[in-house]
Amino acid sequence: MSEPVLVVENLTVYYYTLKGIVRAVEEASLKAYKGDMVALVGESGSGKSTLGYSLLNLVPPPGRVVKGRVIVGGVDILSLRGDELRRARGSLVSMIFQDPFTTLDPVRRVGDQILEVLLEHGVPLEEAKERVVEVVKAVGLSERMAKAYPHQLSGGQRQRISIAAAIALKPRVLVADEPTTALDVIVQKQIMDLLDEIRKTTGMAIILITHDIALAAERASRIAVMYAGRIVEYGPKSKVIENPLHPYTRALLQSVPDISSSEWPKPIPGMPPDLRKPPSGCRFHPRCPLAMKVCREENPGMVEVEPEHYVSCWLYARR
Amino acid sequence: MTRINTYKYVECCSDEARDLRWLFMGLLRYVAIRAALIIPTVLILYTLVFIVLRILPGDPVLAVLGTKNIPPEQLEQIRHNLGLDKPYIVQYFEYLWNVLHGDFGTSMIISGRSITVDLLERLPATVELAVAGLLVSLLIGVSTGFLAAVKRDTKVDLGLRVFGAVTYTLFIPWLGLMFQLIFAVWLRWLPASGRIDPDVSLRTITGFYILDSILTGNIDALRSALSHIILPALTLGLVLSGPYTRLVRSNLIKALESNYVFAYHARGVRSSKILLHAFRNALIPVVTYAGLQFALLLGGAVLTETTFDWPGIGTYLVEKVGYRDYPAIQAVVIVFAFFVGVISLIVDLIYALLDPRIRY
Amino acid sequence: MEVLGRTLARILAKIIPLRVSGRGRILVYTGLVIVLAVIFMAIAAPVLTPYDPTRRAGRSFQPPSWEHPFGTNNLGYDMWARIVYGARTILIVVFLAIAISMAIGIPLGLLSGYYGGGIDRALSMVMDAIYAFPSLVLAISLAVALGPSLFNAAIAIAVIYVPTYFRMIRGQVLSVKEELFIEVAKALGIPTFRIIFKHILPHILPTIMVVFSLSAADAVLTEAALSYLGLSVQPPTPDWGYDLYKGKGFVLSGYWWLIFFPGLMITLLAVGFALIGEGLSERVRREQL
Numbered sequence: 001m002s003e004p005v006l007v008v009e010n011l012t013v014y015y016y017t018l019k020g021i022v023r024a025v026e027e028a029s030l031k032a033y034k035g036d037m038v039a040l041v042g043e044s045g046s047g048k049s050t051l052g053y054s055l056l057n058l059v060p061p062p063g064r065v066v067k068g069r070v071i072v073g074g075v076d077i078l079s080l081r082g083d084e085l086r087r088a089r090g091s092l093v094s095m096i097f098q099d100p101f102t103t104l105d106p107v108r109r110v111g112d113q114i115l116e117v118l119l120e121h122g123v124p125l126e127e128a129k130e131r132v133v134e135v136v137k138a139v140g141l142s143e144r145m146a147k148a149y150p151h152q153l154s155g156g157q158r159q160r161i162s163i164a165a166a167i168a169l170k171p172r173v174l175v176a177d178e179p180t181t182a183l184d185v186i187v188q189k190q191i192m193d194l195l196d197e198i199r200k201t202t203g204m205a206i207i208l209i210t211h212d213i214a215l216a217a218e219r220a221s222r223i224a225v226m227y228a229g230r231i232v233e234y235g236p237k238s239k240v241i242e243n244p245l246h247p248y249t250r251a252l253l254q255s256v257p258d259i260s261s262s263e264w265p266k267p268i269p270g271m272p273p274d275l276r277k278p279p280s281g282c283r284f285h286p287r288c289p290l291a292m293k294v295c296r297e298e299n300p301g302m303v304e305v306e307p308e309h310y311v312s313c314w315l316y317a318r319r
Numbered sequence: 320m321t322r323i324n325t326y327k328y329v330e331c332c333s334d335e336a337r338d339l340r341w342l343f344m345g346l347l348r349y350v351a352i353r354a355a356l357i358i359p360t361v362l363i364l365y366t367l368v369f370i371v372l373r374i375l376p377g378d379p380v381l382a383v384l385g386t387k388n389i390p391p392e393q394l395e396q397i398r399h400n401l402g403l404d405k406p407y408i409v410q411y412f413e414y415l416w417n418v419l420h421g422d423f424g425t426s427m428i429i430s431g432r433s434i435t436v437d438l439l440e441r442l443p444a445t446v447e448l449a450v451a452g453l454l455v456s457l458l459i460g461v462s463t464g465f466l467a468a469v470k471r472d473t474k475v476d477l478g479l480r481v482f483g484a485v486t487y488t489l490f491i492p493w494l495g496l497m498f499q500l501i502f503a504v505w506l507r508w509l510p511a512s513g514r515i516d517p518d519v520s521l522r523t524i525t526g527f528y529i530l531d532s533i534l535t536g537n538i539d540a541l542r543s544a545l546s547h548i549i550l551p552a553l554t555l556g557l558v559l560s561g562p563y564t565r566l567v568r569s570n571l572i573k574a575l576e577s578n579y580v581f582a583y584h585a586r587g588v589r590s591s592k593i594l595l596h597a598f599r600n601a602l603i604p605v606v607t608y609a610g611l612q613f614a615l616l617l618g619g620a621v622l623t624e625t626t627f628d629w630p631g632i633g634t635y636l637v638e639k640v641g642y643r644d645y646p647a648i649q650a651v652v653i654v655f656a657f658f659v660g661v662i663s664l665i666v667d668l669i670y671a672l673l674d675p676r677i678r679y
Numbered sequence: 680m681e682v683l684g685r686t687l688a689r690i691l692a693k694i695i696p697l698r699v700s701g702r703g704r705i706l707v708y709t710g711l712v713i714v715l716a717v718i719f720m721a722i723a724a725p726v727l728t729p730y731d732p733t734r735r736a737g738r739s740f741q742p743p744s745w746e747h748p749f750g751t752n753n754l755g756y757d758m759w760a761r762i763v764y765g766a767r768t769i770l771i772v773v774f775l776a777i778a779i780s781m782a783i784g785i786p787l788g789l790l791s792g793y794y795g796g797g798i799d800r801a802l803s804m805v806m807d808a809i810y811a812f813p814s815l816v817l818a819i820s821l822a823v824a825l826g827p828s829l830f831n832a833a834i835a836i837a838v839i840y841v842p843t844y845f846r847m848i849r850g851q852v853l854s855v856k857e858e859l860f861i862e863v864a865k866a867l868g869i870p871t872f873r874i875i876f877k878h879i880l881p882h883i884l885p886t887i888m889v890v891f892s893l894s895a896a897d898a899v900l901t902e903a904a905l906s907y908l909g910l911s912v913q914p915p916t917p918d919w920g921y922d923l924y925k926g927k928g929f930v931l932s933g934y935w936w937l938i939f940f941p942g943l944m945i946t947l948l949a950v951g952f953a954l955i956g957e958g959l960s961e962r963v964r965r966e967q968l
Contacts, residue, residue: 088587105596120592360807367808371821489946496923496926496938614814637908
């Protein structure tokens with residue numbers, strides 16, 4: 001296999017709030033290759049969005065990356081500062097967001113907003129203008145929609161514009177933070193199709209952040225399951241879905257309603273923990289049906305159970 | 320005033336043509352409706368002032384002439400001449416009719432003196448002062464608000480907020496007189512009062528001295544007019560800048576915390592540019608407020624004019640107050656009401672230009 | 680009587696313990712100190728100065744000295760005496776004016792907000808027209824019509840704050856009206872006026888306090904303005920605005936104490952009320968979060 005375009009190593013992000021330190025992401029590691037779609041699955045508050053922000057070195061204060069590396073195309077994003085960092089955003093790694101209604105500047109034409117991204121990265125004006133037309137067409141909109149203001153567009157159209165602005169510079173990695181959550185079901189499918197197409201035609205690696213494991217199962221090439229700030233299971237989609245190892249992954253899969261089956265979806269008992277005071281040992285142990293004594297005491301390391309399929313659970317680890 | 324906030328993007332004729340047509344047709348209708356909305360405001364105030372000045376106890380003629388030594392026949396004669404012997408309802412509509420034709424009647428004190436002529440003579444001075452005051456207040460308010468937002472939660476921020484709150488409660492005549500003491504009497508930098516040196520000759524065209532002196536190429540007059548307007552404009556502007564400081568600060572902070580600013584960062588746009596975009600968004604509510612603020616500006620102008628002997632409508636009002644010249648006072652109130660209405664219309668138009676989400 | 684006492688205690692408990700934290704508390708206390716100092720000045724005036732504010736106390740135009748801390752004016756009146764007695768005038772006019780506008784604005788706002796419909800539309804229109812108009816000009820024309828006197832100045836000022844109270848109360852009633860407990864009270868068959876006075880009014884009390892302080896700050900400036908223009912109490916009764924106006928005549932002579940002290944007092948009192956309002960509003964905002 002070729003070199004990965006994205007390597008995340010031991011990423012740890014804390015929020016230093018007045019009420020204590022929130023351990024939002026701890027020791028997270030993953031890899032993505034060209035054309036991959038890695039789904040980052042977890043409940044809200046599991047740290048998946050924070051992980052997404054750190055891929056752009058854009059953790060909002062009072063958050064801070066405490067340790068780790070994020071390497072995109074050979075560059076450690078976390079070591080960049082000032083103008084270098086700004087230039088890396090958009091050209092090496094870019095991002096789209098959940099709410100297309102608020103992530104576009106309401107008082108500027110959408111085409112100008114895309115154009116600005118190109119100009120800000122040193123693309124000459126004429127070339128940039130052509131590129132805007134190209135990229136607007138690439139996301140399935142007509143050229144003249146570039147002249148519209150955000151409020152004149154539908155939710156799906158706005159999300160397409162956001163995508164266009166994010167991919168205008170052909171970044172290696174695109175972080176998509178719940179890109180379809182705020183949209184209608186039909187539009188959701190269209191947007192996911194568009195992302196799929198972009199991934200296939202450009203080879204961009206997409207990090208899909210979602211709470212919806214069904215969506216991940218349908219679209220992703222790899223799945224990373226996050227729980228309370230830690231990646232608990234990571235591997236190719238088929239292996240994670242067909243052979244889930246971690247009890248949390250299993251619970252998550254069972255909580256999805258399945259129309260074809262007669263079984264009721266099973267909710268996961270208990271609540272996600274407060275990340276200011278995370279449980280000792282394995283963070284899932286208070287809700288885990290298979291918890292053992294060791295789970296309370298020590299956090300299990302990542303174990304490669306089968307090729308490329310990693311899990312962090314004492315059921316598979318050896319002391 | 321239909322504000323269409325979301326509509327599907329409809330493909331029709333070319334964009335430019337569509338935009339222009341929208342803008343023009345919509346604008347006309349919008350202006351018409353907004354202009355129509357001024358009428359009830361003016362009417363209500365007219366009625367209120369009519370009731371207060373004519374119907375409330377107290378005889379205006381007696382108030383003006385004093386009670387001594389006037390034979391009743393002569394009093395009746397004066398009343399008749401002023402139309403005060405007619406039923407209230409007739410007076411109400413007669414006067415309204417005249418006002419609609421631009422005739423505010425004649426002064427009760429100097430007989431035969433047309434109030435309309437007086438007002439037109441004084442109007443440019445007030446407008447000049449109000450515009451200068453508005454500019455100063457925007458300049459101070461927007462820059463301090465901007466700085467406070469950028470330096471948020473620091474000592475600079477706190478200092479600027481206190482500055483904004485305190486200047487707002489300064490008493491205009493006091494500030495004006497202190498300025499006169501310091502800059503005119505002690506330092507002798509600027510003239511204490513008036514609008515232009517009496518020995519400077521200026522041919523008036525528009526009545527706006529600054530404009531006139533530029534039009535006639537009269538440097539001396541320009542220098543004199545400018546040096547006279549500095550202190551009054553600074554007084555008025557400083558006092559009215561506080562709300563802008565606060566408004567710009569809170570709106571800019573809100574804008575900087577918004578999702579689109581985060582998205583700009585994610586796309587690698589320079590921070591200075593992002594600040595500019597956020598600033599533009601933050602200015603939209605400020606414009607609306609400037610319209611509401613205009614009434615305050617006019618009230619402040621009355622005090623500023625009196626303090627600096629500025630020959631505008633404010634000093635006119637105060638002079639007439641001294642004589643209890645009812646028709647003149649009534650006229651000033653109506654003119655001010657009309658002013659407020661027109662300004663709010665203009666502000667709405669600027670607002671619509673700034674914010675593409677508003678379609679008339 | 681007992682009900683009244685209990686209500687009063689509850690109101691005081693709401694105001695005095697100041698459940699305002701941090702910055703808000705500092706603002707409120709600073710404002711309170713200023714306002715209370717002025718009130719003390721007004722009450723203790725005869726103790727604070729040996730001079731009569733309307734009698735010659737020495738040579739004219741004396742600059743500040745130990746004997747005349749704020750100097751003397753053109754008639755040889757002691758300025759410090761005029762300041763402390765002048766506090767009485769401005770406080771009486773301001774409190775009277777606010778009381779009148781509350782007495783009119785609050786009931787009208789309650790009715791308008793609670794009943795809605797035609798009354799609401801008509802009242803709102805009139806109030807909006809007054810609100811949009813330069814308040815000082817309105818107060819001037821009212822004061823002219825009524826004739827210059829302390830009581831008339833209070834009425835003229837009161838009229839311009841009626842819309843403030845009306846709009847605030849009406850808005851609050853509309854939002855409280857939506858809340859469930861009013862529905863419940865209605866369903867229980869509690870009479871309308873009882874709902875308004877027992878259930879809605881206590882809810883909006885903190886907001887009234889804020890608006891009271893802010894409008895008092897504004898009323899101080901308006902009273903001073905009327906008095907500056909000769910439309911409040913008539914001379915020789917001491918009044919800060921009028922004294923400032925008299926001082927204006929001596930600007931070119933450089934008699935700064937005739938201008939500085941009256942104007943400073945006006946501004947201080949206005950700042951005091953404004954600080955209370957600002958501080959309390961931080962708390963209201965927090966409670967509404």
